[in-house]
Amino acid sequence: MPRPEPDYGPSTYGDRWAEVYDQWVAALPLDTEGAVEFLAQMAGPGPVLELAIGSGRVAIPLAQRGIEVHGIDASEAMVGKLRAKPGGESIPVTIGDFADVAVQGRFRLIYVVFNTLFALLAQEDQVRCFGNVAAHLAEGGTFVLEAFVPDVARFDRGQRIDAVRVGTDHVYLDAARLDSIAQRIDSQHIVIEDGRVRLLPVKLRFAWPSELDLMARLAGLRLRERWATWDRQPLTAGSGKHISVYEATG
Helix, strand or coil: CCCCCCCCCCCHHHHHHCCCHHHHHHCCCCCHHHHHHHHHHHHCCCCEEEECCCCCCCHHHHHCCCCCEEEEECCHHHHHHHHCCCCHHHCCEEECCHHHCCCCCCEEEEEECCCHHHHCCCHHHHHHHHHHHHHCEEEEEEEEEEEECCCHHHCECCEEEEEEEECCCEEEEEEEEEECCCCEEEEEEEEEECCEEEEEEEEEECCCHHHHHHHHHHCCEEEEEEECCCCCCCCCCCCCEEEEEEEECC
């Protein structure tokens, strides 16, 4: 059974991060343009579904290409940020746990980006997500997943602290603990600024590519291709993330 998370549910991340998410993401080296190009090629005539659509970083530019985009997200606050952006108000979004894929219809493409599959904190929830994705893929459709390649060597005795940004009047810290048996990382992004402390929690249950492939097989999917980057650079032992494309086996 999943470990109880009384203080951290499906909407916690989005609710706590919504006000700062876009600013935080803008400072990261994310290839959003490359992601949109890759997904547009996979989408064909659509429609497509984004799991954990968030504030629309990928969904809005994809919809601007004329592709019918739908989304799921557990956080009303994060979806509110999507709705406030030009084009975001016209994207249909279902509020709920994305593991359930609780939408009607079938999709040419279903995708989840930026490690978000790992926000499902139990293996059985991740397996359930794969199964529900498979049930909503149209004939010839694909499931695209972007996730980091786990590197437990980043942790010293199961913990890690990073000074992300240090200024005269502010400091941003990342504090994390690793449970290598449960494959869990529980972390806090700590913002000390303007005389106040803000805590932005992130909890993940990570999985290696081989485990994800097994989840796909259980759902009747198989790996079609895997890359290190959105522009299709080869995956190597030194790659920090992977983009995996799954398709139905039958």
